[in-house]
Amino acid sequence: MQKTLLAFAICATSIANVSAQDLTISITNLTHGSHFTPLLVAAHAADQHLFEAGMSASTNLQAMAEGGDTSGLINDLNGVSADISDNPAAGLMTPGQSVSFDLMTQSANTHISVVAMVLPTNDGFVGLDAMHIPTAVGTYTYYLDAYDAGTEANDEIINGAGAPGAAGIPADPLGEGGTGATGVTSTESNMHVHVHRGVLGDTNATGGSSDLDSRVHRWLNPVARLVIQVK
Amino acid sequence: MKLMTHKTLFATALVLAISACSDDNDDSTTSSQAYRISITNLTHAQPLSPPIAMLHDSTFNWWSIGDTASSALEMMAEGGDGSALLALAAKNPQHHDSDVLLPGSSTEFTLTMTEESHNRLSVSGMLVNTNDAFSGLNSAELESLLPGQNMVYYSNVYDAGTEMNSELAGTIPGPADGGSGFDAARDDVTSVVTLHGGVVSSDDGLATSALGDEHKFDNAALRIEVTAL
Numbered sequence: 001m002q003k004t005l006l007a008f009a010i011c012a013t014s015i016a017n018v019s020a021q022d023l024t025i026s027i028t029n030l031t032h033g034s035h036f037t038p039l040l041v042a043a044h045a046a047d048q049h050l051f052e053a054g055m056s057a058s059t060n061l062q063a064m065a066e067g068g069d070t071s072g073l074i075n076d077l078n079g080v081s082a083d084i085s086d087n088p089a090a091g092l093m094t095p096g097q098s099v100s101f102d103l104m105t106q107s108a109n110t111h112i113s114v115v116a117m118v119l120p121t122n123d124g125f126v127g128l129d130a131m132h133i134p135t136a137v138g139t140y141t142y143y144l145d146a147y148d149a150g151t152e153a154n155d156e157i158i159n160g161a162g163a164p165g166a167a168g169i170p171a172d173p174l175g176e177g178g179t180g181a182t183g184v185t186s187t188e189s190n191m192h193v194h195v196h197r198g199v200l201g202d203t204n205a206t207g208g209s210s211d212l213d214s215r216v217h218r219w220l221n222p223v224a225r226l227v228i229q230v231k
Numbered sequence: 232m233k234l235m236t237h238k239t240l241f242a243t244a245l246v247l248a249i250s251a252c253s254d255d256n257d258d259s260t261t262s263s264q265a266y267r268i269s270i271t272n273l274t275h276a277q278p279l280s281p282p283i284a285m286l287h288d289s290t291f292n293w294w295s296i297g298d299t300a301s302s303a304l305e306m307m308a309e310g311g312d313g314s315a316l317l318a319l320a321a322k323n324p325q326h327h328d329s330d331v332l333l334p335g336s337s338t339e340f341t342l343t344m345t346e347e348s349h350n351r352l353s354v355s356g357m358l359v360n361t362n363d364a365f366s367g368l369n370s371a372e373l374e375s376l377l378p379g380q381n382m383v384y385y386s387n388v389y390d391a392g393t394e395m396n397s398e399l400a401g402t403i404p405g406p407a408d409g410g411s412g413f414d415a416a417r418d419d420v421t422s423v424v425t426l427h428g429g430v431v432s433s434d435d436g437l438a439t440s441a442l443g444d445e446h447k448f449d450n451a452a453l454r455i456e457v458t459a460l
Contacts, residue, residue: 030296030425030426031425031426031428032390032425032426032427032428033421033428094421095421095423096296096298096392096421096423096424096425097297098296098297174420174421176420201431201436202436203437203439214435214436215395215397215398215431216420216428217428218428219426219428219429220387220426220428220450222387222450223426
């Protein structure tokens with residue numbers, strides 16, 4: 001996706017003659033047992049993407065999805081003059097937590113993307129891919145799904161691993177995770193970004209196939225609410 | 232007005248369907264506007280506790296994502312009794328269905344405004360084969376709905392955050408278990424209102440669950456159609 005971002009940077013100003021916008025954005029973690037790592041919200045030109053369903057994840061998306069590291073994606077966005085809100089919640093977002101912040105957009109940046117890792121997962125993230133930002137004054141509500149980056153097998157083993165390519169889940173901030181799991185799977189058959197199938201979990205805190213708790217860490221889509229207020 | 236793009240439509244809670252204005256009505260609402268509300272239970276085997284509905288102003292909420300549930304909400308979400316939620320604003324136009332709304336069934340009733348400021352609608356009911364799951368409509372705006380128009384909402388399932396989703400026998404009031412309902416003790420891992428993660432069931436790996444695969448659900452759980460008469 002980094003390639004895509006750079007490739008389309010040159011024609012970004014040719015999209016539309018839209019004014020700069022003054023937005024207030026609110027994002028809510030709707031899940032019952034999952035945290036979001038630091039959010040990355042950006043307004044950018046129409047043809048730029050942090051991720052695209054059905055395409056391979058960029059290495060920078062992988063770093064975000066597997067370990068919550070948004071620095072690479074931020075570098076990509078800075079390279080194409082995006083308007084960025086980096087970590088507006090100042091850290092992890094707890095289940096049910098909302099954050100509200102302002103985003104001033106330049107006229108060429110007509111589309112919005114949102115990403116944050118869903119923790120605890122192997123490479124799950126809440127995502128919005130390049131949605132057109134409404135231009136009429138009003139308040140607009142959207143619901144976002146969880147995606148799987150397709151870069152890591154969903155073994156559901158909590159072992160502290162958050163580096164790209166390292167198997168395992170960094171942590172469960174809720175403190176409901178277990179240890180000693182043998183692993184749900186060791187393969188990832190869909191290596192493109194896709195809608196996350198959800199986590200399995202079990203109720204064996206010191207073994208079993210998963211270190212996640214099936215009663216706590218599962219979710220149903222949507223996982224986030226996005227409200228955009230156009231002023 | 233709340234809108235949603237086609238990109239997120241498949242996961243969504245809200246679909247608008249506004250029909251043309253009827254010739255028989257004035258094109259504006261009044262302080263005595265009546266609304267017909269139709270609720271359909273979309274789940275496979277989750278009866279909805281007798282649904283409740285109320286018209287209220289924009290300052291009132293039965294629940295908010297991220298907030299701690301009130302005792303009244305807890306009573307409805309754990310035991311299916313919406314009386315306490317209705318009693319929070321007893322003078323408002325309100326409705327309490329007499330019967331459980333079975334899966335695949337619909338119910339319909341009318342609410343009539345008594346004050347112009349009561350231009351929001353909330354609806355709720357418990358998915359009774361769960362610990363503390365409920366669905367409904369949270370302060371839907373009615374002011375843009377003109378006489379003769381209707382709007383359709385698809386409602387997600389919420390978790391009250393007041394009871395652990397243990398699915399243990401004895402903790403679920405619905406027919407799958409016949410266990411206890413409301414218990415003032417709070418023991419959930421997340422103690423605020425969120426969306427629900429779904430039930431696991433004994434058929435899906437939770438050996439101690441009183442539920443089976445038939446009790447699983449996905450969003451949306453309810454279809455709620457509101458028509459301005």
